[in-house]
Amino acid sequence: MTRSEDHQLVARVVSGQDANAFGELVSRHQSQVRNFLRKLTGDFALADDLAQDAFMHAWDKLQTFSGSGSFIGWLLKIAYTTFLQSRRRSKRYAEILQDVGQSMVDESRHHSMPAEEVTDLEKLLAVLDEEERAIMVMSYACGLSHREISDATSMPVGSVKSVIFRAKDKIRTNFDIKDHQYG
Amino acid sequence: MTSKIINMADSIKDAEDRFLESVFRTDSLADNGFSRMVMRRIRRRLWVKRLALPVAVVVGAAVAFKPLVGLVAMLAGILQVVPNDMLETANQALPHLSTYILGAMLLAACLLGLRTIEE
Numbered sequence: 001m002t003r004s005e006d007h008q009l010v011a012r013v014v015s016g017q018d019a020n021a022f023g024e025l026v027s028r029h030q031s032q033v034r035n036f037l038r039k040l041t042g043d044f045a046l047a048d049d050l051a052q053d054a055f056m057h058a059w060d061k062l063q064t065f066s067g068s069g070s071f072i073g074w075l076l077k078i079a080y081t082t083f084l085q086s087r088r089r090s091k092r093y094a095e096i097l098q099d100v101g102q103s104m105v106d107e108s109r110h111h112s113m114p115a116e117e118v119t120d121l122e123k124l125l126a127v128l129d130e131e132e133r134a135i136m137v138m139s140y141a142c143g144l145s146h147r148e149i150s151d152a153t154s155m156p157v158g159s160v161k162s163v164i165f166r167a168k169d170k171i172r173t174n175f176d177i178k179d180h181q182y183g
Numbered sequence: 184m185t186s187k188i189i190n191m192a193d194s195i196k197d198a199e200d201r202f203l204e205s206v207f208r209t210d211s212l213a214d215n216g217f218s219r220m221v222m223r224r225i226r227r228r229l230w231v232k233r234l235a236l237p238v239a240v241v242v243g244a245a246v247a248f249k250p251l252v253g254l255v256a257m258l259a260g261i262l263q264v265v266p267n268d269m270l271e272t273a274n275q276a277l278p279h280l281s282t283y284i285l286g287a288m289l290l291a292a293c294l295l296g297l298r299t300i301e302e
């Protein structure tokens with residue numbers, strides 16, 4: 001899965017609205033996008049819905065992909081924006097429900113993981129806030145460079161590094177990990 | 184030079200980074216019909232886009248039909264007022280006006296059809 005192959009597929013889609021080439025891009029990157037959103041939401045079904053929406057947005061905006069960075073970086077930027085928009089919408093929805101005196105959405109409807117299946121990663125992600133979680137996942141799970149994360153989150157590179165530093169510090173503090181325990 | 188140093192600093196990984204990578208690493212997810220679902224939504228959207236123009240033309244024509252008939256009737260009324268000499272002169276200048284109009288409409292329809300096939 002090389003960067004140039006991705007760029008060739010993008011060119012095919014943009015030049016002739018080749019849906020099959022876009023299908024190839026979806027099947028190449030669906031795993032990373034879905035994994036990224038699963039780690040952010042902790043809800044598999046919601047993450048897959050958001051991933052579908054993210055790919056639809058990518059289809060609409062594909063001609064804006066400049067090709068200067070990696071396609072997966074650009075795709076994760078769209079996925080992150082889709083996630084933030086959905087968070088905003090669900091917050092607003094919760095506010096409306098509270099306004100009319102209804103109970104909050106039943107948590108049991110979500111397909112989040114049962115407590116016994118909570119892995120080390122979920123414990124680790126739980127101590128991070130939303131922004132830290134997104135940046136740590138982009139960095140350590142998706143392998144994006146600081147520059148690519150900066151593009152994806154619209155944050156300066158320095159701020160990305162600060163967030164990673166802060167997140168690592170939280171992990172060290174919360175899990176009482178000493179330097180010699182790494183590796 | 185500066186950017187090279189920054190890139191190098193980014194790529195240097197210590198034990199902590201390697202530890203975090205091992206924790207964050209997850210197996211790649213099986214597609215399980217996900218790509219097919221996305222492509223189905225995209226193809227549906229493409230069809231809607233293709234059908235939008237012809238449907239808009241049909242709806243527009245249906246809406247505009249009655250006012251157009253009224254307009255033609257009004258023009259016919261005006262033409263009766265116009266002296267016969269003037270009408271004859273117009274006919275002599277453009278003897279096959281109705282054929283030209285029909286031809287232009289057919290050409291427009293063919294171009295629209297070709298564009299749809301091309302897409």
